[in-house]
Each structure stands twice: as structure tokens, then as C-alpha cells.
Amino acid sequence: MTVTERKWWKDGVVYQIYPASFKDSNGDGIGDLNGILSELDYIRSIGVDTIWICPMYDSPQVDMGYDIRDYEKVYPPYGTNEDMERLIAETHARGMRIVLDLVVNHTSDQISTSTPGSRNPRSSKDNPKRDWYIWRPARYVDGKRCPPNNWLGNFGGSVWMWDDHTQEYYLHLFCPEQPDLNWENPVTRQAIYKSAMEFWLERGVDGFRVDTVNMYSKGEMGEMNEVLQRYDAMTVGECPNTPDMARVVKYVSAKERQLNMVFQFQDVVDIGQGPYKFQTTPKNYTLPQFKRAIATTQSLLRLSPDAWTTVFLENHDQARSITRFTSDAPEHRVAGGKLLSLMMCALSGTLFIYQGQELGMTNFPLSWDMSEYKDVDSSNYYKMVAQRSGNDPQKLAEAKASLQHLARDHARVPMSWSTAPSNGFSPADSKAEPWMRPLEDAQVCNAEQQRGDKASVLAFWKRMLALRRQFNDLLVHGEFDDLDESNPDLFIFSKTWQGRKALAVCNFTDKVQSLDLPEGVRNGKRELLVSSADRGTRGDGGLGGARVSALVKVVGGLSGLRDG
Structure with a gap:
């Protein structure tokens, strides 16, 4: 293997945090920045050197923070800008780095006037910021108004939403409340760089996970990279629907100056999913398929000597890996968690761990009612099946079984810190219920117990990360x-x-x-x-x-x- 420059992020181990579900410091039932701050020493003790915070920006929370109202302001239930600056400083004081989510394919339709767009870009066709979004006239078929084309969104339905006031459609690849930004507009791009990137880079952030990076115009990715290089900032792009590895190489080759690495969805993300994500049955894949998916991402290091790759099994958009890829049966859960830890730590690339993965947390059970599924993707799918099947009990049971296996909700339940009320997620005297139902298995899976158990999944993760550092060349770069x-x-x-x-x-x-x-x-x-x-x-x-x-x-x- 050709030796290439060893940037800090290549040998890194990143711990991803979903703020709402990590730790609640003030008893309101919602995780927050001070909750993260209180557990920085725990995170560091695992053996990681970088934390990644999912969107903590001000948001109406239609899509759990990925609908941003103000890039320069913290979502109030999570804390204040001062709390965020203190978290950055305390992370650095412990020798760790911190990266944020960069969500710039779209904004909230309630966007603040201080950041891209205007509070009401629908106000008129001559609004100076209307072109910051993507508008198209209607198409008429036999006198009936139709969207500009038949594209479908990631959460179902058309990607076009009709605006009655200005008599045009606007584009939204996700929820209707998440209009897509127009990356062809240079003024829009500059506003994005200033507000979404430089504002936080100036406050010490070390990089970004770039949301849906291949869904918007890439003609000016070099512009974005110029901003990032000034701060030696790391980037990892979310890269779905890109099966052509030659295209992936163009994203992550150092000479292309676009991204440092990507989460390649032809890796384990898509394993076991149906033509539409949830149109499948649990464990609908073979181990050779799983292995080929991993080999695909590992092959990036052979395809180009200056390319880089990632290693991950879980994130805020994926169900728990023990449930998906091994077994969450009581007799197999710990062994399965250790197996996946060893496999991941032996693979090349930057390693990403999601909160609770180091404990062996699993999906919540099939017995939980559909009311426990909070994610828009889950609820939309279940409603679609109900509508199309006429509420057929068998079809609904199949839909729920698929959601119990693959839904994003499973990654978003509160962390299990102890056997205290709410699994230690909220203070003991909290009067508010956690925003999502905690798991019922804290007696056998919680951080407090595992810290003192040498046979625990947590102890094994610590051991494997130490071994990965010891044999860095072989395991990280081999x-x-x-x-x-x-x-x-x-x-x-x-x-x-x-x-x-x-x-x-x-x-x-x-x-x-x-x-x-x-x-x-x-x-x-x-x-x-x-x-x-x-x-x-x-x-x-x-x-x-x-x-x-x-x-x-x-x-x-x-x-x-x-x-x-």
C-alpha cells in the first residue's frame, strides 16, 4: 500500500452523539449540551478522540433537527450558544476534537432572516431571496394541474409542493417543510459558507459530517473545500445512491479536493432493505452479501492511493447493529456486540461509533405500540401501508415487523446510563418523562454496570480500540x-x-x-x-x-x- 499523508482524522475514532437522546441535564426529558458535557470523560475513556454532534441548531424539529431554522443559534431545549462554546472548549481541553452536522441541501420552511433564505420566500415572485430555493411552474395535463415531473421524495410522495400564493411549486427531497436550497445561486452558496460553516469554524469546530452531500449541485464543491482547508477541517459526506465506485473515488481522492471520506450507502446501510427501505422481512440477506458490502468500501484504498474510507455499522439513521447483524437474544447479545466490535476495529479507515453501540444497546421490542415510533419516515411508511391495504391486519403486522428491524427510531431512544428511573437519562428528581421511551433492559445493559465489568461489551470495545492504536498501520491502513x-x-x-x-x-x-x-x-x-x-x-x-x-x-x- 502506498503511504499517504497521515491527517489527524485518518487515525481517528469518532463517537456520534444524538443530543436529544444522550443525556438530560435539567430534567425536561430532552437531552442537551450540558448533558454531553457531563459525560465527556466517559466518552474519552472509551478510547475515542473525536465527537460528532448531530444537529443542535434551532429547528421546528419536523425531521429531528435536520430542518434548520437558524444555523447560528442552538435549539433552545438543548441549551445556548454559550453552552455550545463551552462544550467545544471542554472537548478540546481533553485532547479531543468536535465535528458538527452540515445540513445544507435544505433548510426549514421557517428559516430565520439571519441565515439563508427569508422568513417567507413565498411572499412574492420578486422576493430578492426567492431564488435561494428551487421553484418551477405547474404542468397541466388535460387541464389538471400537475407537479413539474414525477419525482418521489425520500419520505414518500412528490418532491414538489404547491404554493398557492405565488402559483408555483418548490422542490423538497425530504419533508414538505424542508425546501431544497438552490446551489446554482452564488449568493446562496456564500451565505451558506458564512452562516453554516464559518460561524462555527471560527468558534473552534474541527469539521463536519456533510448531510446528503450527493443530492445537491457539486459544481462548486471546490469553493466549500477552500473554506474548510483554511481551518484544517475534516469532512465526511453522507453518500447514498452512488453505486459507481469510480464516482465515490472522485469524492474522496485527496487530489480532487472535495471530501475527506464518505459514508458509502452501498456498504452495510442497504443490507437487508427492500426496494423501498421497509418493504422487506427481518434478516433478509446472507452473510456473503454482508461481506461483499464491507469489501466494497474497503476497496477504496486500493482503487486510489490518495483515497480514504470509513468504518461504521450504526448511526442516527440506522437500527442497532446487534439486532440487524447478529442476535439480540439474551444468550447472544454480549457475544454479538463483541464480535462486531472486533470486526470493525480490524477494518481500515476512520472508525465511527454511535452512542450506546459501545454498550451493546439493541432495538426496542416488537411488543411496543406504534405510538413509540416518533420518526417521520417510520410513521409515513406505516400510514402508507394502512392506506394502501385498507388497514389489513396482516399487512400492518408485516410493516411493523420491518420497522422493528430497520427503523431509525431504535437509535434514538435514550441512552441507558444506569438502573435509576429513566435508565439514568434524566436527573433522579425529574418530573418530565423522556421524550422517547427508554429501553426496558437496563438491568442487563447500562454504562454504570459495564464500567466495572471486565467481561462487558464496553470493556471489550476499550480493549479493541487500544489494540487498534497499537497496530495502527496494520489495522487502520492495511x-x-x-x-x-x-x-x-x-x-x-x-x-x-x-x-x-x-x-x-x-x-x-x-x-x-x-x-x-x-x-x-x-x-x-x-x-x-x-x-x-x-x-x-x-x-x-x-x-x-x-x-x-x-x-x-x-x-x-x-x-x-x-x-x-
Whole structure:
């Protein structure tokens, strides 16, 4: 592998925080910035060096903060701008960095006059800021008014909303309350850079996760990059619907000067989803499909020597990984959490962990009523099935089963801090209920208990992140090879860096599996670095236990495998 410049974010481990659900400091039932501040030492103790805060900007909260009303103001239930500046300072004081969400494909339709758009861009066609959004006249078919085209939005329905006052449609790829910004307008772009980016970069923010980065005009991405480079700011783009890896390389190649890395949705995000996200059944995929998805993103480092990639399984838009990819049954949950930790820590690229993932938090149960699903995507889908099926009980049960497996809501329940009321999410004397129902399993999964348990998922994450730092070249920068692509039960892959090699073996089944090592490593000397089970790999060639994983350093006997 070609050695490229080691920017700080390449070797980083990022911990993503969803403010509403992390920790409530004032007892109003909503997580806040001071709640995050109170747990910075906990976050640092895991072994991460960067925190990523989901949108904390002022918002009507139609789409949980991704409909921004004022880029330069904190959402009042989360705190104040002064709280945010203190959080930035305290994060830096602990030797960590902080990145924010950059949401500039769209704004709220209640946008403040101090940031892109105007409070009422619908006021007239000659409003000076009307062109900051995308407007089109109606199309008429047999005298009937129709949208400009048949495009469908990410949350269902047309992407066009009729404005009766000015007799035109405006574009919204997401909710109708989230009109898309017009990136072809240079005045709009400059306002975005100043208000959404420079305002926070000047206050010490270290970078951005760029929301829906491939959904708006990229002709001026170089402009955005110029702003970011002045601050040595990191960028990671959300990149759905981009299966062509050559296009992905153009986003993340250093010489292209667009983004540092992306979350590639042809990775694990889309595994098990249907033609429409929820039109599927739980676990509707095979392990080889899962492995191919990971291999696709890992291949970026081979496709271009100056490209970079990411490693993630969870975020605010995904269900919990133990439930999706292993098993959340009580007897398998801890083993599954450790297996996924080992797998992720052995993959190349910048590693992203989502709050609660380090504890092994899982989806909430199927027994919970649909009223517990707060996300607009979930409720829209369930309403659509109800409407199309005439409230058919079987169809509704199928829809709910799919949501219980894949809905974004599962990542947004409050963190389980302890066995106290509300799982320790709110102060003990809080009179308000948490904004979402806490999980019912805090007795077996909470941060307070796991901090003192050497056999916990949290302890294993700490161990794996320490090992990832120790073998940084090999695990973070090494070349990935899937050594048994068609194996339906085991994920066996190697990592190679300048003649050094490690072997990861992950048993994704609930049974003990025989382990037939690939020829290239079968005769080599092997040193066990870590196993998710005390007994690790058995001497008789078996992988000892259900959902056990192991990481082995291989010395010699590497014929037949590509060396870096």
C-alpha cells in the first residue's frame, strides 16, 4: 500500500452523539449540551478522540433537527450558544476534537432572516431571496394541474409542493417543510459558507459530517473545500445512491479536493432493505452479501492511493447493529456486540461509533405500540401501508415487523446510563418523562454496570480500540482481503501492511464452527492477539463458541496471499 499523508482524522475514532437522546441535564426529558458535557470523560475513556454532534441548531424539529431554522443559534431545549462554546472548549481541553452536522441541501420552511433564505420566500415572485430555493411552474395535463415531473421524495410522495400564493411549486427531497436550497445561486452558496460553516469554524469546530452531500449541485464543491482547508477541517459526506465506485473515488481522492471520506450507502446501510427501505422481512440477506458490502468500501484504498474510507455499522439513521447483524437474544447479545466490535476495529479507515453501540444497546421490542415510533419516515411508511391495504391486519403486522428491524427510531431512544428511573437519562428528581421511551433492559445493559465489568461489551470495545492504536498501520491502513467470500457462516479476512499480516475470524452463527484456515495462512506461525471468548480458537481447528471472533497476528506461511 502506498503511504499517504497521515491527517489527524485518518487515525481517528469518532463517537456520534444524538443530543436529544444522550443525556438530560435539567430534567425536561430532552437531552442537551450540558448533558454531553457531563459525560465527556466517559466518552474519552472509551478510547475515542473525536465527537460528532448531530444537529443542535434551532429547528421546528419536523425531521429531528435536520430542518434548520437558524444555523447560528442552538435549539433552545438543548441549551445556548454559550453552552455550545463551552462544550467545544471542554472537548478540546481533553485532547479531543468536535465535528458538527452540515445540513445544507435544505433548510426549514421557517428559516430565520439571519441565515439563508427569508422568513417567507413565498411572499412574492420578486422576493430578492426567492431564488435561494428551487421553484418551477405547474404542468397541466388535460387541464389538471400537475407537479413539474414525477419525482418521489425520500419520505414518500412528490418532491414538489404547491404554493398557492405565488402559483408555483418548490422542490423538497425530504419533508414538505424542508425546501431544497438552490446551489446554482452564488449568493446562496456564500451565505451558506458564512452562516453554516464559518460561524462555527471560527468558534473552534474541527469539521463536519456533510448531510446528503450527493443530492445537491457539486459544481462548486471546490469553493466549500477552500473554506474548510483554511481551518484544517475534516469532512465526511453522507453518500447514498452512488453505486459507481469510480464516482465515490472522485469524492474522496485527496487530489480532487472535495471530501475527506464518505459514508458509502452501498456498504452495510442497504443490507437487508427492500426496494423501498421497509418493504422487506427481518434478516433478509446472507452473510456473503454482508461481506461483499464491507469489501466494497474497503476497496477504496486500493482503487486510489490518495483515497480514504470509513468504518461504521450504526448511526442516527440506522437500527442497532446487534439486532440487524447478529442476535439480540439474551444468550447472544454480549457475544454479538463483541464480535462486531472486533470486526470493525480490524477494518481500515476512520472508525465511527454511535452512542450506546459501545454498550451493546439493541432495538426496542416488537411488543411496543406504534405510538413509540416518533420518526417521520417510520410513521409515513406505516400510514402508507394502512392506506394502501385498507388497514389489513396482516399487512400492518408485516410493516411493523420491518420497522422493528430497520427503523431509525431504535437509535434514538435514550441512552441507558444506569438502573435509576429513566435508565439514568434524566436527573433522579425529574418530573418530565423522556421524550422517547427508554429501553426496558437496563438491568442487563447500562454504562454504570459495564464500567466495572471486565467481561462487558464496553470493556471489550476499550480493549479493541487500544489494540487498534497499537497496530495502527496494520489495522487502520492495511489492505483488506476476504479469504472465504462464499462462506455462509464465517467472516475470515486478512489485513496486510508492508509484509505484516493479521487474520480476523468472526463466527456469525449460534453454533460452534469448524475452522478451515485458507491455504495461505494455514502453515504460518500465529499469535492470538484477542478473542471475544476467553478460550478463543480451539486447538482442534474449531472456533470456540457461538458468535465468537478472534484476531490473530500471522508470521510466515503467507504464500498465496497478496503482501502490501
